[in-house]
Amino acid sequence: MFPTHRPRRLRQTAMLRRMVRENILTTSDLIYPLFAVPGEGFAQEVKSMPGVYQLSVDKIVEEAKEVYDLGIPSIILFGIPQDKDTEATGAWHDCGIVQRASTAVKEAVPDLVVIADTCLCEYTSHGHCGYLEVGDLTGRVLNDPTLELLKKTAVSQAKAGADIIAPSGMMDGFVQAIRQGLDEAGFENIPILSYAAKYASAYYGPFRDAADSSPQFGDRRTYQMDSANAREALKEIELDIAEGADMLMVKPALAYMDIIYRVKEATNLPVAAYNVSGEYSMVKAAALNGWIDEERVVMETLTSFKRAGADLILTYHAKDAARWLQA
Ligand code: PBG
Ligand code: ZN
Numbered sequence: 001m002f003p004t005h006r007p008r009r010l011r012q013t014a015m016l017r018r019m020v021r022e023n024i025l026t027t028s029d030l031i032y033p034l035f036a037v038p039g040e041g042f043a044q045e046v047k048s049m050p051g052v053y054q055l056s057v058d059k060i061v062e063e064a065k066e067v068y069d070l071g072i073p074s075i076i077l078f079g080i081p082q083d084k085d086t087e088a089t090g091a092w093h094d095c096g097i098v099q100r101a102s103t104a105v106k107e108a109v110p111d112l113v114v115i116a117d118t119c120l121c122e123y124t125s126h127g128h129c130g131y132l133e134v135g136d137l138t139g140r141v142l143n144d145p146t147l148e149l150l151k152k153t154a155v156s157q158a159k160a161g162a163d164i165i166a167p168s169g170m171m172d173g174f175v176q177a178i179r180q181g182l183d184e185a186g187f188e189n190i191p192i193l194s195y196a197a198k199y200a201s202a203y204y205g206p207f208r209d210a211a212d213s214s215p216q217f218g219d220r221r222t223y224q225m226d227s228a229n230a231r232e233a234l235k236e237i238e239l240d241i242a243e244g245a246d247m248l249m250v251k252p253a254l255a256y257m258d259i260i261y262r263v264k265e266a267t268n269l270p271v272a273a274y275n276v277s278g279e280y281s282m283v284k285a286a287a288l289n290g291w292i293d294e295e296r297v298v299m300e301t302l303t304s305f306k307r308a309g310a311d312l313i314l315t316y317h318a319k320d321a322a323r324w325l326q327a
Contacts, residue, residue: 023306025299027071027325031115031272032318035210036060036101037080048206049277050284052316054080057101064105064112070322074113076166076314077101078211081123086132088123092152096123099160106161115193116162118154118178119169120146127215129169129223139218146171151181158187166249168195170223175243191246193272197233197259200224203252203278210277233259234266241267247312252276254301257308264309273310275301280316295324 010020035046035054042056055063060077067075079097081090090096102114121129128139130146146169154165165182167174175194182190200221208214225232237248248267250260251274264271283301287294298317305313315321 023303025303025306025321025325027322028073029302029306029311029313030072030318030321031074031076031312031314032067032072033076033078033314033316034060034063034101035078035080036097038082038097046206046210048209048281049316050288051320052210052277052280054210057097057104060101061104061108064109067319068109068112070319070326072318072322074115074164075105076115076117077105077162078117079122080212084123084125086125086134088120088131088149088153091118091120091123092149092156094156094159096156098162099156102157102160102162106163113163114161115164115166116154116157116160118150118157118165118167120149120153121169121213121215122211126217127213128218129220130171137217139215139220140222141171143171143173147173147177150174151177154178155181155185155187158182158185158190162190164191164193164247166193166195168198170195170198170220170225172239173243175240175245179244192244193247193249194240194245195251195274196237196240196245196248197256197263198224198249198251199227199256201227201252201255201276201278203255203276205278206281207277227255230259230262234262237263237267241269245269247272249274249314250310252279253305253310253313254279257304260305260308260310270311271309272312272314273305273308275305275313275315275317277316283317295320299324 037054039056043053043059046052077098081097098116105114119129128141130141247270249272253273253275260273286292
């Protein structure tokens with residue numbers, strides 16, 4: 001007996017395959033992360049992330065122009081401050097590094113959408129994402145005092161010109177607090193992209209080199225999610241939606257495709273996937289060894305995020321992907 005149904009009929013030529021292709025990655029889907037540091041004319045490659053740099057504000061502006069010229073609509077800014085303290089002053093100060101970078105980029109490339117990552121871990125002396133009881137060496141971040149600092153941070157970022165606020169610290173009620181803060185300051189039109197389902201993940205390792213944000217003691221497991229949990233992600237997004245989130249993020253992406261899929265099923269809000277540092281570094285390491293075809297692996301991975309349900313993808317591969325899409 002020969003088969004009646006022959007799915008291979010539609011795979012015979014590149015043109016046929018193109019006609020029945022279900023998901024297409026476009027440059028519009030991409031968001032490029034950048035790390036701003038103090039100084040001038042400074043660019044230093046992150047050891048564990050080949051092709052990714054810590055950049056002074058003038059270099060960030062150059063990079064933003066390049067990103068924009070490649071057709072990528074948006075960047076997300078992380079900051080490494082001159083000084084760190086227990087109040088995370090560098091996060092909410094009007095002259096903070098992300099604030100200065102936001103203003104400079106918006107001045108040079110007004111059209112580019114600037115997302116400000118809103119968290120405290122790069123700015124606290126202990127490296128935790130929030131406020132700690134004085135003398136606490138366990139890392140049990142105090143939720144509500146942290147909300148006040150996050151509110152201040154978001155407002156100063158919006159004042160500096162950031163177009164979207166992206167809180168990433170997984171504090172309870174952070175979307176509501178930031179929404180209220182933004183509204184009271186007259187920024188009711190600034191959207192919130194919530195890191196809604198963010199897992200306590202070993203895949204963040206290289207980022208913590210890049211952002212100099214490793215916790216000095218303890219870990220982030222009392223605020224970031226347990227990687228074994230899926231239903232809990234739905235609870236997190238439900239809360240963030242109720243609190244007024246405009247977009248939702250799942251992070252990391254590759255090991256959490258099921259979460260991207262479930263979140264997409266559960267909401268009509270745009271869903272972003274964060275293809276995190278460790279995912280990037282693994283691909284880079286294998287590619288540099290000649291063990292994989294970097295372009296094909298990256299494009300397959302990014303397209304798969306779309307298939308899983310992501311509308312937007314934060315990725316360190318964004319510039320390369322945009323170039324490959326042009327070719
Ligand atoms: C923390 C934060 C993290 C990342 C971005 N913001 C993770 C963490 O240190 O817990 C990770 C991004 C990446 O790995 O690319 N607010
Ligand atoms: Zn943080």
